[in-house]
Amino acid sequence: MPTDPNPAFMHRAIELAIENVRSSSGGPFAAVIVRDGAIIGEGANSVTTTNDPTAHGEINAIRQACQALGTFSLEGCEIYTSCEPCPMCLAAIYWARIDAIYFSGEADDAARAGFDDSFFYEELRAHRDIRTVPARRVLPERAWESFQVWIETPEKTEY
Numbered sequence: 001m002p003t004d005p006n007p008a009f010m011h012r013a014i015e016l017a018i019e020n021v022r023s024s025s026g027g028p029f030a031a032v033i034v035r036d037g038a039i040i041g042e043g044a045n046s047v048t049t050t051n052d053p054t055a056h057g058e059i060n061a062i063r064q065a066c067q068a069l070g071t072f073s074l075e076g077c078e079i080y081t082s083c084e085p086c087p088m089c090l091a092a093i094y095w096a097r098i099d100a101i102y103f104s105g106e107a108d109d110a111a112r113a114g115f116d117d118s119f120f121y122e123e124l125r126a127h128r129d130i131r132t133v134p135a136r137r138v139l140p141e142r143a144w145e146s147f148q149v150w151i152e153t154p155e156k157t158e159y
Contacts, residue, residue, distance in 0.1 A: 007133045009034050009080040012033045012042070014104055017082040021046035021092065024107070028113065029057040031081035033074060035063040040077065041065025057081065058089035062096050072159060083110050087124055110150045 009032050016030030027045030028145060034040065043060025047053055058081050066073055075094040083105035085093060107117055128135040137143075150156060 003078065003100075006034070006037075009039065009078075010102060010104055012039065013057075013080045016042060016044045020046075020057075021038075024049050025124050027057075027115070028118070029081070029110075031058040031061040031079055033077050034054055035065075035069075035074075035077045040068050054085065055087065056089050057124045058085055059092055062092055062098075066096070073095070078102065083106050083107075086110075087120045 001123060013030050013032050016032070017028050020026040020030055024046070026049050027047055030042070030044040032039045032042040041064035043057050043062075043063045043064055045057045046055040054135075056081060058102050061079065061081075062074065066072055076100075077096075077098050078100040079093060079098050080102045081089075082103070084103045084107045085101065086107075090101075090156065110117065123131050125135075
């Protein structure tokens with residue numbers, strides 16, 4: 001259940017973002033994940049320092065929090081992020097089942113600094129047949145096989 005935002009956690013996310021730029025030439029984004037009033041994970045953008053385009057602050061914080069808790073579900077947690085999450089991070093937040101998102105900067109602020117996500121939002125709204133990166137279905141006759149094995153496997157971990 002989401003709580004009222006705590007400015008102290010937002011201050012931490014913003015300070016992490018600033019430290020990241022000053023210390024590593026990483027991007028100006030960071031996040032902290034909070035559970036029961038305590039930070040259980042934090043991360044800063046490390047895209048250019050790790051050559052990993054998925055290493056956004058929110059993703060790194062989610063990874064750290066999941067490791068700390070020993071689970072893939074962050075139900076009962078909230079994320080404080082220095083800027084409104086991009087589409088990838090927003091999807092990861094939903095996949096992690098985080099209860100609430102608190103952010104400081106908006107997507108327009110990021111765009112003014114050269115981090116414009118509007119292209120990604122437009123691509124996601126477009127049908128796959130007209131997106132910039134082509135997507136073609138291959139071997140549709142085998143598409144259901146892995147799902148069938150999943151359904152038939154009793155000892156699976158559902159998520």
